[in-house]
Every structure is written in structure tokens, then in C-alpha cells.
Amino acid sequence: MQEPTLLLLTALADEPRHGYALMREVAEISDGRVRLRTGTLYGALERLQREGMVRVEREEVVDGRARKVYALAEPGVTALAEETARLRALAVEAERRLALRPGFRGATA
Amino acid sequence: MQEPTLLLLTALADEPRHGYALMREVAEISDGRVRLRTGTLYGALERLQREGMVRVEREEVVDGRARKVYALAEPGVTALAEETARLRALAVEAERRLALRPGFRGATA
DNA sequence: CGCCATATGCCGGTCGCCGATATATGTGAG
DNA sequence: CTCACATATATCGGCGACCGGCATATGGCG
Numbered sequence: 690m691q692e693p694t695l696l697l698l699t700a701l702a703d704e705p706r707h708g709y710a711l712m713r714e715v716a717e718i719s720d721g722r723v724r725l726r727t728g729t730l731y732g733a734l735e736r737l738q739r740e741g742m743v744r745v746e747r748e749e750v751v752d753g754r755a756r757k758v759y760a761l762a763e764p765g766v767t768a769l770a771e772e773t774a775r776l777r778a779l780a781v782e783a784e785r786r787l788a789l790r791p792g793f794r795g796a797t798a
Numbered sequence: 799m800q801e802p803t804l805l806l807l808t809a810l811a812d813e814p815r816h817g818y819a820l821m822r823e824v825a826e827i828s829d830g831r832v833r834l835r836t837g838t839l840y841g842a843l844e845r846l847q848r849e850g851m852v853r854v855e856r857e858e859v860v861d862g863r864a865r866k867v868y869a870l871a872e873p874g875v876t877a878l879a880e881e882t883a884r885l886r887a888l889a890v891e892a893e894r895r896l897a898l899r900p901g902f903r904g905a906t907a
Numbered sequence: 908c909g910c911c912a913t914a915t916g917c918c919g920g921t922c923g924c925c926g927a928t929a930t931a932t933g934t935g936a937g
Numbered sequence: 938c939t940c941a942c943a944t945a946t947a948t949c950g951g952c953g954a955c956c957g958g959c960a961t962a963t964g965g966c967g
Contacts, residue, residue, distance in 0.1 A: 864914075
């Protein structure tokens, strides 16, 4: 799983959101580092629906603009939980190895 | 940065290793989940050298077999440290959000 | 002698992501 | 009133990392 996808699932983890809100949320989570393009966003959303990770919870019209509100499906919750656990373990291992290097000054500050 | 690349840099983080040893190391780090293909390995190694992350430390011949021993260059150390810090923060955030879900049972066990 | 582990390398295909483009409405500036 | 901008969704071509398969070569074991 790549980072944009991981960010997307994370942005959906606490509550359902529509596409455009997801773009803003992902930017915020990543401190502005990752700006999802619409091509990536809607492409990923479609793929994640095919894979059963995400579902459309409802469609609404707000101020004359159509919205699709996406939500994490159960497989998505499980996948996200497993992925983050895996990644956290990997990060810890990488940092352990880096600390083994002679003269290493942590970049974590 | 994708996971195979991250795993590769992690495998090089503590000490220099040659290609085949990297395949074994990556498999071990990932608990056997990720088996680097030679195409991925040598392709990534070449790319990472172009990017200045990795360098060939030395070439040796052991038991009649030629080896190239790869090492992390300084930019690789920095990149790995930053990437892991970023990923760890993201994992923490994802887990925080997951914990907010009603009735969530941690998959971290 | 054949098989497996060691060891490196290339090549075609797939797939996720990027960049650009299109479409449409509401809001605020000029 | 009009133009620009934020909101909102969607499609398309292309690129690049990774995968799977193949090729090549040596040393050790049965």
C-alpha cells in the first residue's frame, strides 16, 4: 500500500467524508506535504471500493453541489490497522539500526 | 518512497551488505512477508545509486563469486531517518483515529 | 550428474500515482 | 455584472516502481 492510499484511509478512519473534504484532510494530516490530485483521489476511491475497503455511505446535495460521502468499510478498518502496525514496527526497526551507526545524530531531533 | 525501497535502506542502515544478503535481510526484517525479486533489488539499487542514497563500498570475490557490497551514503541516512519519522507519525495518527471509532477493538492486539 | 544455494543482471507487463483538462455552482471582489 | 476563486466530481495519457520470468555462472551436496 502506498502513502496516498494510506493517507486516504487515515482521513476516513474517524468519520465519513466526501471527496473534496478528503483532499483537505489528507493535506492537513501530512502537514501540507501531500496534496492529492483529483486523478489520484477519485481513482483510488474507485479502486478501494472495488476492493471492498471503502463504500459510499450516502449522496447528498449541499448548496446545489452534489456530494458523495465515503466511509471506511470493515475490511478497510482491518487493513488500515494492520498496515499501520506493520509500518510502525518497520519504522522502529529502521531507527534502531540507524542508532547503531557510529556517530549517528538522530534526525528525529 | 515505497515499502521495498524503505526495506532496502533499512537493511543497509546498520552495516554494508551485498545484493543477495540484502534479499535475505529484507525477508527477515519483514518477517518473511516481503521477498524482494532480483528485478526489484538490482533495479532499486541502481536507482538509489543514481539518487546518491546508496554507493558501492567495495567489490570482492568470495568462493569464485563476484560481489558488490553496497552501503548507505549520507543522503540515504538522512532520507531514511526522515521517512521513518514521517511514517511513524502517520501510523500514530491513523491509530488515534481508529481508536475514535465506536466499538473499535485494536488489531494491534 | 543433477539439484540447490549463492550471486548478479535484463526485460516486458502491470498498476498506482501525477498532471492536465473538463464541467458546474456559489461567493466575494471590483 | 463579471471575473476569479473555492467547492465538487470526473476522465485521460503517461511515467515509474515493482513484479514475474528468464538468463548466466560457481560451489557444495547427494
